[in-house]
Amino acid sequence: MSAVIDRPGPPLWLLLELTYRCPLHCAFCYNPTDFARTGPELGTHEWLRVLGEARALGAVQLGLSGGEPLARDDLEVIVAEAHRLGFYINLITSGVGLTEARIAALKAAGLDHIQLSFQDSSQKMNDFLSSTRTFELKSRVAALIKKYDYPMVLNVVLHRLNIDHVEEILQMADRLGAEYVELANTQYYGWAWHNREQLMPSRAQVERAYATTERFRERSGRPMQIYFVVPDYFERRPKPCMNGLGSIFLTVTPDGTALPCHAARMLPGLDFPNVRNASVEHVWFESLGFNHFRGDSWMKEPCRSCPEKARDFGGCRCQAYLMTGDAANADPVCDLSPHHHLVTEAVALADAPRAVETAVPGERVAGVERPTTERPAVVEKPLVFRSPANSARLFP
């Protein structure tokens, strides 16, 4: 365990993943692929205790997520308590289950904001990517969000199969009256890691999407904030993931496991604490799992002597572990990492011609170059959609 000299600041950002249950089956979900074998969900009173303890430490931004948080029928109770405690409450939802009765009840309980996910601008692709029929429903929910005067963040996870639709996605967001749009390129954890080869866009796709977004920003009349989250595989320096683990961010997963980032459960040997038998104060300040990657004494070269370590904290621990097998290595996104070739090879594979470039059965993906007559470097495998059945299949 690394020595922590300064007492860390409070966990300003609290994310409660209330459930892994979800009506969607998105192939790019960051939830763990073994979610089907996790233990039972925390009860209402346990979530309320976590809220109170975290707020007392100084947590103020609250994300309610999952899975689909609306799958919990005590969501309104949780929101009401969070509001009473003074949290700013963000609901992160697919919109499935957000009836007018519930949206009104959540407003009365003090919910501040709703982030609604879309998988694409077209019904066919949205429904394919989420393995459901939900596009019309999401459009109706977007109208309800406006009717009940919530600020609306529209979130679309971008990848190979929808990134060429950025113009249409932004037009849809504008039409729906979103205040903010997040064009979040896929981060490769969980199900997205499993499907990385099929989801990774080519460099040309990323550059086109970025340019399209810039043009849209320049000519857009409405004050709609657009965030284009650049996919880190295409960068030469890693993201300052979570501002360093254990710095501001605390996640509690459905079974009560507390994590310093939503993907950290995969990191071996850290024995993350569970809020069923530990206070939030213990979790944040005392536990091995939260202290291990604080400071920089855990770092190896080239991070340890790198002048940029105070800016990016060595990047993402989960990405380092997934790609190199050692969570203390530099994030291989960094071109100073001896493992950087693992990233450039993955990107090169995305640029290579493919045997099959069909996403929706029987339909070509607009804007993607067709395979040439060269022998394909990649033979497309089917996407594995996030579902309890697939989870159980992967982890029998």
Added chain:
Amino acid sequence: MSPLDAASRPAVERRFRLQWEPAQSAHVLLYPEGMVKLNTSAGEILKRCDGRASVAEITADLEKSFETTGLGGEVMAFLAMAVEKHWVVIQP
């Protein structure tokens, strides 16, 4: 949007929430998935932006509270920046 002058009545934009956070010993502005931590003077100015008090009245109240004078320029400069960032709107 009305221009900003001494008679303007600024208000915190309704999409932002201004709140005192004891753990940070600071006022913060909360908005969807984000937070701005305010320094002391920014917090003191913004908490007086209720849509009723004019900039002149806000300045006078600050000068009285902190037993000083000549804050007009600082208040106006901060409010111009806050309007630019959409934290504050000027009531017509």
